[in-house]
Amino acid sequence: MTNAVQDIVNALGLGGTYxxxxxxxxxxxxxxxxxxxAYGELMxxxxxxxFFALGAGITTPLVIVLAIAGAGAASIAMERVVFRPxxxxxxxxxxxxxxxxxxxxxxxxxxxxxxxxxxxxxxFIPGVINVGRIRVGGIQLVATATSLVVLVxxxxxxxxxxxxxxxxxxxxxxxxxRLMGIRANRVILASFLVSxxxxxxxxxxxxxxxxxxxxxxxxxxxxxxxxxxxxxGLGSLRGVVVAGFLLGFLETFLQTYLPGSVSGYRDAMLxxxxxxxxxLRPQGLFAPAAERA
Amino acid sequence: xxKLALHPHRRAHSNGRESGDRVGRPFFxxxxxxxxxGGVKALRDLSLDVAEGDIVALLGPNGAGKTTTLKxxxxxxxxxxxxxxxxxxxxxxxxxxxxxxLGVTMVPQGRQxxxxxxxxxNLMLGGLARGKRAGATDMASEMxxxxxxxxxxxxxxxxxxxxxxxxxxxxxxxxxxxxxxxxFDEPSLxxxxxxxxxxxxxxxxxxxxxxxIIIVEQNVGLALAISDRAYVLADGRLALSGDVASLRGSxxxxxxxxxIESAAL
Numbered sequence: 001m002t003n004a005v006q007d008i009v010n011a012l013g014l015g016g017t018y019x020x021x022x023x024x025x026x027x028x029x030x031x032x033x034x035x036x037x038a039y040g041e042l043m044x045x046x047x048x049x050x051f052f053a054l055g056a057g058i059t060t061p062l063v064i065v066l067a068i069a070g071a072g073a074a075s076i077a078m079e080r081v082v083f084r085p086x087x088x089x090x091x092x093x094x095x096x097x098x099x100x101x102x103x104x105x106x107x108x109x110x111x112x113x114x115x116x117x118x119x120x121x122x123x124f125i126p127g128v129i130n131v132g133r134i135r136v137g138g139i140q141l142v143a144t145a146t147s148l149v150v151l152v153x154x155x156x157x158x159x160x161x162x163x164x165x166x167x168x169x170x171x172x173x174x175x176x177x178r179l180m181g182i183r184a185n186r187v188i189l190a191s192f193l194v195s196x197x198x199x200x201x202x203x204x205x206x207x208x209x210x211x212x213x214x215x216x217x218x219x220x221x222x223x224x225x226x227x228x229x230x231x232x233g234l235g236s237l238r239g240v241v242v243a244g245f246l247l248g249f250l251e252t253f254l255q256t257y258l259p260g261s262v263s264g265y266r267d268a269m270l271x272x273x274x275x276x277x278x279x280l281r282p283q284g285l286f287a288p289a290a291e292r293a
Numbered sequence: 294x295x296k297l298a299l300h301p302h303r304r305a306h307s308n309g310r311e312s313g314d315r316v317g318r319p320f321f322x323x324x325x326x327x328x329x330x331g332g333v334k335a336l337r338d339l340s341l342d343v344a345e346g347d348i349v350a351l352l353g354p355n356g357a358g359k360t361t362t363l364k365x366x367x368x369x370x371x372x373x374x375x376x377x378x379x380x381x382x383x384x385x386x387x388x389x390x391x392x393x394x395l396g397v398t399m400v401p402q403g404r405q406x407x408x409x410x411x412x413x414x415n416l417m418l419g420g421l422a423r424g425k426r427a428g429a430t431d432m433a434s435e436m437x438x439x440x441x442x443x444x445x446x447x448x449x450x451x452x453x454x455x456x457x458x459x460x461x462x463x464x465x466x467x468x469x470x471x472x473x474x475x476x477f478d479e480p481s482l483x484x485x486x487x488x489x490x491x492x493x494x495x496x497x498x499x500x501x502x503x504x505x506i507i508i509v510e511q512n513v514g515l516a517l518a519i520s521d522r523a524y525v526l527a528d529g530r531l532a533l534s535g536d537v538a539s540l541r542g543s544x545x546x547x548x549x550x551x552x553i554e555s556a557a558l
Contacts, residue, residue, distance in 0.1 A: 162421070165414050169407045175369055176405050178389040179398060181422025181470060 005134050007256055013140035015248020016147025017202045021225030022232065022240040023154065024198035029234050030171035031191045032087070034094045035226070038078060038101040040218025042196055044109060046071045046203030047213030051118045060124050068200035075196020076189060102219075109215035117214040120207050143205045150201055151241060154194070158237070167191055171235075224251075231274055233284025243285060247274075318381040320345040320505060321397075321474055326375035328361050335361040336529045338375070343474070348497070348506045350516040350537075353526035354550055359509045360402070362526070363478050367399045368392050379474065393422040396473040402482055404459040406466075408452025412443050415451050415462055419469030436465040457488045464495065468502075475499065476507045481515055493519050513550065517541055525549055 021039070028036055049067040058066070082101050086093055125138040158164035163186075170177040170187045178184055199218075206221055207213055224247060232243030250273060254266045277285060321343040328336040336358040343349045351359050364370040366377055368389040377384045384392050407415050416433050423432070437444035440461045446454060451462055460480070467475055477496060481489035489512065496506060497519040510516035517523060517537050525533040525540075527549050533540070540546050 172407050180418040181393045183390050
């Protein structure tokens with residue numbers, strides 16, 4: 001019982017982090033048709049802000065706020081400096097641009113900071129939290145709670161606020177949205193900001209667990225978030241959230257219950273399952289069928 | 294007396310209507326407009342004007358340049374030459390968002406509701422351009438009273454409405470911005486004949502709200518039935534213009550459509 005609860009919390013924590021990242025990728029994609037492969041570098045930026053700000057002796061809560069805000073600012077900077085000149089370019093050009101930005105930033109981190117990992121100690125969360133008689137990982141519980149709260153807040157923002165409705169309208173039909181008087185630049189800016197803040201929050205959760213930052217920090221989780229976004233169906237924000245959690249559960253439970261002799265194949269099995277899903281539903285699990293394409 | 298003007302490859306700005314007797318600037322005016330896509334001229338030297346309160350049809354076969362003209366008016370594509378003026382203000386350098394705020398809007402082809410948003414959300418967005426303080430809420434309730442089916446289904450996703458209901462929604466959504474010039478792009482497209490006629494009746498009624506209307510339409514008969522004047526494009530140029538009475542049954546108009554639409558005239 002205890003183990004099962006612990007596994008579920010672990011899966012929710014990991015899945016929640018993937019869900020935040022997948023949502024950040026899908027949000028920008030739905031507005032601009034851009035899959036931002038440099039998204040992982042926003043997590044890395046978050047990690048380095050944590051590292052340097054803690055080193056400067058700033059208190060932990062403020063450091064976390066700074067790191068998340070920094071990721072939001074970096075995301076807006078990416079849009080203004082790199083993506084805006086390619087606003088009307090085709091999908092391939094956008095994809096290559098984001099790859100170039102990703103590799104460029106990784107190289108910049110390696111040469112200007114260090115190729116090695118830097119320790120980041122956000123040790124204000126107890127390693128183990130007792131909930132009644134059940135013991136769960138403190139960081140995993142915080143990750144679960146944080147991602148659930150953020151997802152609910154984001155849902156309220158997208159469903160209930162004028163800007164949120166405008167973002168959904170722009171995602172569905174960019175030209176007609178402008179005909180409503182919706183300012184395209186404002187919506188694009190908002191989607192990059194929200195997407196960056198999500199990367200920042202996910203980045204803090206990620207660094208908490210690893211206690212270090214290196215130039216490739218964001219690459220692996222964003223690759224998985226990208227897969228979650230595709231499996232969920234990029235056009236469906238609900239779908240990518242569900243797929244993010246699904247991925248977290250698959251990864252955690254394969255890790256826990258695979259016998260030791262085959263546990264090295266965990267990721268291979270994960271990808272095989274996901275390829276199977278895409279073979280059956282190429283448009284993604286939750287993407288509304290072709291009429292909404 | 295009616296007047297009919299033929300424009301074989303005309304270049305200089307003039308228009309079919311004897312507008313010299315009107316005082317002041319025209320309500321809406323296009324002068325020598327050209328639009329190119331990747332070096333191909335889709336529209337050459339188009340000039341037309343629309344008087345306040347009129348319904349004006351923009352006709353022509355496929356590829357004549359009608360949709361190109363509309364896209365240029367609402368800022369979806371850029372003019373390579375010429376001027377589009379609404380109450381004397383040049384629209385050619387403005388963004389779509391700003392053009393709509395001036396009081397010009399379009400009901401796009403194929404309805405194009407926001408299918409994943411509710412009917413109420415679609416209407417709310419339609420009211421954004423009029424600004425927060427200008428009574429968007431009153432307008433929304435007026436629209437829901439005018440289109441009762443939308444009131445019944447206001448919490449449903451717009452994508453679940455029928456074609457006719459979606460047509461009502463896009464018209465109501467356009468009216469939410471409190472426009473003075475509304476452009477309809479192919480309003481009959483994809484609608485059953487009965488529904489198309491009802492849509493045109495509705496458009497004709499909008500005149501009583503003080504609106505000025507431009508209709509682009511393949512169905513010449515339907516468009517002429519409610520219009521005051523018409524401009525006919527062919528091969529990216531203005532070919533013919535005049536009052537509806539003079540155009541109806543004119544051999545030139547039949548010639549342009551090569552008999553395709555003549556049964557409808």
